[in-house]
Amino acid sequence: MSQVAAGIPEEVVVPTLVRVRRPKLAITLGLLTVLLAALFVFAPRSGWTTYRLSAADALIPIGEVSIPTAPFLWGVLAVLVALTGWAVADTLAYRTTRAWVPIAYGAFALFAFLTWAGADGLIPVISLFAGALSISVPIVFGALGGVIGERVGVVNVAIEGQLLFGAFSAAILSSITGNPFVGLLGAMLGGVLVSLVLAVFAITYLVEQVIVGVVLNVLVTGLTGFLFGILLVPNELELNRPATFERLPIPGLVEIPVIGPVLFNQTFLVYLMYVAVALVAWGLYRTTWGLRVRAVGEHPQAADTVGIRVNPMRFWNVTLAGAIAGAGGAYFTLVSVPQFNEQMTGGLGFIALAAVIFGRWDPIRATLAALLFGFATNLQNLLSVLGTPIPSQFMLMLPYVVTILAVAGFVGQSRGPAAAGKPYIKG
Structure with a gap:
């Protein structure tokens, strides 16, 4: 019987409060804890794990730090059990687990796994982080493009094609001119050409956006492969020997222990990535442009009523x-790689798309997600060098397993822009 039918006055009707448990995080942490415990029990490792924290010629040498492997692993496992218990308690009490819990869990779990893998070995921390950043750069750029596209209402599945055609265009123009900056402009132009096709079909002709993106990826893969065979292979010295960006260490900053050589001994493109992330994050939330982008992606009808031209706004931002x-x-x-090769992007455009979702359509979070994948990929290379007792097939799977766990296990409930993927017809 309703409250009104029971004689309670309508003006004092109390709404029913529905509490929902979200056990995904607790279950994920529990499974990971069990897997790590099984790893430490059934594949025990002893000795000492050594971490190299600075180069021999560093201005502020930190040297190496050695950790007793087995005692450290069991100590960290106790911390992981406690963090898992915290998440379980929050779930049972219908509370949302604070963000620091999965972050701390991930840091401790990673540290424990590295210590286990590097028993009686040496882990070069700076090389590990620098390699991870290097792998992450194209993913970050692709994720930023995906964030802008989806925020304005267009699902950009064609990131893979944009990366691949950008690499192809950069190689040719840089080879012809001997100038890497011209190659960079050519890469941006190549990405624009692919996005223009996406915009025309998805926005002007209202074709299903995901289908257009998939077709574009296949088209660009075939086109660049064809041109590589008939154009670049017979003219390799003239068209496929691009001038490359050199490292530009920033005086003073590069001497900061651990992070200095990683962040500030990079090429122009990496520094451009830093600027791009900051500009997109600032512009999306602090400028009129960002407000209009978010309005068009969330409620295009309302944006249209206040004078925002929805489809042109979508068109030019997809181009950007x-x-x-x-x-x-x-x-x-x-x-x-100072040379173009067929399919050299290796599916990183799809990882960038996953980073957009993992980052909840936010440029900073998407960047962190891209860095996570880059770290997992470089970790795979390090583990192969260390000779850990892990099958090589699993080593190849590691970056993708990490991505799946991150998106499926840690993201929780997420909602993209309401109008993403939906064409807008005025009137």
């Missing part, structure tokens, strides 16, 4: 997103 993603493609041929 393509330019940013294309700049990420330049990293492959102007920094990482």
Whole structure:
């Protein structure tokens, strides 16, 4: 019987409070704790794990730190059990677990796994972090393009194609001119061309956005492969020997222990990435442009009523997103590998799309998600060098397993822009 029917006056009707448990995080932490405990029990390692924290010629040498492997592992496992218990208690009490709990869990779990893997070995911390940052650069650029596209209402599945065509364009123009900055502009132009096709079909002709993105990825893969065979292979010295960006250490900052050599001994493209992340984050939340982008992506009808031209706004911002993603493609041929090869992006555009979701359509969080994947990929390389007793097949799976766990286990309930993927027809 309703409260009104029971004789309670309508003006004092109390709404029913519904509490919902969200056990995903607690279950994920519990499973990871069990897996780590099983690893430490059934594949025990002893000795000492040594972490190298600075180079031999560093201005402020820190040297190496050694940790007793087995005692440290069991101590950290106790901390992980406590953090898992915290998440379980929050779930049972219908509370939302604070963000620091999964962050602390991830840091302790990673430290324990590295210590286990590096027993009686040496872990070069600076090389590990620097390599992770290097791998993450194109993913970050792609994720920024994905954030802008989805915030304005267009699902940008074509990030992979934008990265690949950007790498191709950068290689040719940099090879012809001998100037990496011209190659970078060419990469941005290549990303724009792919995004223009996406914008025309998805916005002007109202074609399903995901289908257009998938088709563009296949098209760019085939086109660059064809041009590579008939254009770059026979003219390799003229068209596929691009001038590359050199490292530009920043005096003073590069001498900061641990983080200095990682963050401030980089190429121009990495510094451009820092600026791009800051500008997109600031612009999206602090400027009129950002307000209009978010309005068009959330409620285009309301944006239209206040005079915002929805479809032109979408069109030009998808183009901007393509330019940013294309700049990420330049990293492959102007920094990482000074030569274009077929399918050299290796599916990182799809990882960038996952970073957008993991980051909840926020540029800073998406950047952190991209860095996580880069770290997992470089960790795979380090574990292979250390000779850990892990099957090589699992080593190849590691970056993708980390991505799946992050998106499925740690994100929780997330909602993208309400109008993302939905065409807007005026009137």
